[in-house]
Amino acid sequence: MADVSFWQEFTSRPDFWGFITIAPVASFVTWIHVWMALKMVFYPIRFIGVHVGPIPLGWQGIVPRKAGKISGILVDQSLSKIGSLDEFFREMKPDEMAEFISESMMDNVEELIDEVMSERNSTLWENLPQAIKRRIYLHVRKQVPGIMDSLVTELTFNVENLVDMREMVVRQMENDREMMVRMFLRVGQKEIDFIWHISAAIGAFFGIVQMGVWLVVPWHWTLVFWAAFWGLLTNWIAIWMVFNPVEPKRIPIVGWTWHGAFMRRQTEVSEVFAHISTRELFTIKQIMTEMMFGPKADKTRKVVKRHVSRMLDSPIVRTAIQMTMGWEEYARLKDTIIDKSIEATMGPISDPGLNESRAVKVNQLFLERMKLLTPMEFQNLLRPAFREDEWILIVLGGVTGALAGWLQLMLGFK
Numbered sequence: 001m002a003d004v005s006f007w008q009e010f011t012s013r014p015d016f017w018g019f020i021t022i023a024p025v026a027s028f029v030t031w032i033h034v035w036m037a038l039k040m041v042f043y044p045i046r047f048i049g050v051h052v053g054p055i056p057l058g059w060q061g062i063v064p065r066k067a068g069k070i071s072g073i074l075v076d077q078s079l080s081k082i083g084s085l086d087e088f089f090r091e092m093k094p095d096e097m098a099e100f101i102s103e104s105m106m107d108n109v110e111e112l113i114d115e116v117m118s119e120r121n122s123t124l125w126e127n128l129p130q131a132i133k134r135r136i137y138l139h140v141r142k143q144v145p146g147i148m149d150s151l152v153t154e155l156t157f158n159v160e161n162l163v164d165m166r167e168m169v170v171r172q173m174e175n176d177r178e179m180m181v182r183m184f185l186r187v188g189q190k191e192i193d194f195i196w197h198i199s200a201a202i203g204a205f206f207g208i209v210q211m212g213v214w215l216v217v218p219w220h221w222t223l224v225f226w227a228a229f230w231g232l233l234t235n236w237i238a239i240w241m242v243f244n245p246v247e248p249k250r251i252p253i254v255g256w257t258w259h260g261a262f263m264r265r266q267t268e269v270s271e272v273f274a275h276i277s278t279r280e281l282f283t284i285k286q287i288m289t290e291m292m293f294g295p296k297a298d299k300t301r302k303v304v305k306r307h308v309s310r311m312l313d314s315p316i317v318r319t320a321i322q323m324t325m326g327w328e329e330y331a332r333l334k335d336t337i338i339d340k341s342i343e344a345t346m347g348p349i350s351d352p353g354l355n356e357s358r359a360v361k362v363n364q365l366f367l368e369r370m371k372l373l374t375p376m377e378f379q380n381l382l383r384p385a386f387r388e389d390e391w392i393l394i395v396l397g398g399v400t401g402a403l404a405g406w407l408q409l410m411l412g413f414k
Contacts, residue, residue: 018408019214023207025408026227030203030234033400035196037235037393042181062389063184064177070384071173071180075166077380079277082369088282089159091365092358097284097349098152102145104348109144110137116333116340143310151307155291155300162300168290169281183276187269188382191262195238202237206230224405231401235394243383246375266378270370273381278359278366288349292342304338 042061049058063070105112113136117125155162173180185192210226241261248259262269291300348354370378 019211021408022211022214022223023204025404026207026210026230027200027204029227029401029404030206030231030397031196031200033231033397034199034235034238036400037396038192038196040393040396042185045177045181061181062392063181066389067173067177067180068170071170072166073380073384075169077384078373078377079169080165081373081377082366085159085163085165085282085287086156087365088362089156089287091362092284093361094152094156095149097354097358098149099145100351100354101152101345101348102148104351105144105148105344106141108344109140112340112344113137113140116337119336147307147310151304154303154307158303159287159291162296162303163287163290163294164296167295168286171290171294172281172286179280183280184382186276187273188262190265191242191382194261195242198241199234199238202234203230206234220409223409224402227405227408228398228402231404232394232398234401235397239390239393243379246379260379262382263375263379266373266375267371269378269381270367274363274366274370278363279356282362282366283355284358285350285355288346292346301338301342304341308337308341 040059040061042063044059044061045064047056047058047060047065049056051057114125206226207230210223210230213222213226243260243262245258245260246263248257248264250257291297
């Protein structure tokens with residue numbers, strides 16, 4: 001009888017309906033604002049808003065906005081521990097690449113020579129006896145395989161001096177921010193889903209706590225205050241649970257092992273990240289493009305020039321060129337041939353089949369090294385994406401929670 005009386009008295013309270021909705025509303029609002037916070041980490045790719053002088057009024061996803069800084073951290077704290085460009089390049093089997101490039105260039109060697117010579121002096125080249133042209137074609141054909149083999153070998157031994165891995169990755173990420181977002185999402189999608197879904201349970205738990213607080217202290221302002229506080233705490237806990245504990249912790253009483261959601265997937269994540277890295281970051285095309293056109297391209301040109309000069313300085317070629325163009329033009333021709341050689345080389349280097357076959361070779365090395373990363377090094381594959389401006393996401397939870405608490409106060413309490 002006392003229980004019935006208590007229930008009747010409880011349901012007759014003017015704030016009854018508002019009170020029993022505290023936990024469901026807290027769960028739903030938390031679920032929504034965590035989803036919003038996660039989206040804001042990655043989207044929009046480009047800034048949406050206006051600039052009032054130097055002050056931006058709008059939003060750009062944290063990852064694309066801080067692409068350079070985050071990718072730099074990624075290289076410094078994780079990728080550099082996996083391997084060096086020298087190791088990756090050697091794993092790609094340079095001798096096989098040299099053979100592939102030579103065979104590809106052989107198909108167009110006459111057209112390449114005609115194009116180069118015609119650009120310098122088309123009239124004289126066209127009037128050169130066909131017999132001399134054929135001797136030049138034949139000579140170049142004989143020289144190309146040896147030159148490509150020695151050139152690729154030297155580039156392989158000097159790749160660390162010709163390419164800065166950190167600059168290459170940072171520049172690539174800054175130039176293709178969509179790729180960076182795609183990479184982080186593919187690596188961490190399960191953790192992102194985990195944060196989102198666990199947030200509803202965390203919100204419901206805090207909502208129940210808040211109901212207990214309301215029974216003891218039924219002051220209206222506490223509804224907004226605690227809603228804001230739980231919003232802050234929920235976003236912080238959700239992000240924290242992804243990466244912590246870094247090492248597995250066993251809970252003796254219940255026999256559970258507590259480990260960060262991302263941390264316990266090292267084997268699975270390693271396979272995904274290795275596949276992405278060897279096909280988008282450390283491809284033969286990307287490395288050679290950086291080598292030929294990056295900040296250290298002048299060093300690469302000197303290497304190419306030294307090898308190409310061996311072919312141009314042979315008596316038959318040098319005599320034919322000097323007869324048609326003269327000494328000064330012969331010197332300038334070397335620069336033209338270097339440019340054309342680089343252009344001709346980048347064609348086969350960009351071949352999808354070649355890049356995939358090299359990726360397969362590097363993938364196993366990448367995967368083995370990733371599995372050997374320490375927990376802290378492994379954590380830094382994804383952690384930088386959340387660490388940058390993480391406070392904004394936490395504050396967003398507090399602001400959203402306060403707004404939801406205020407609306408609930410207005411609609412459910414008197």
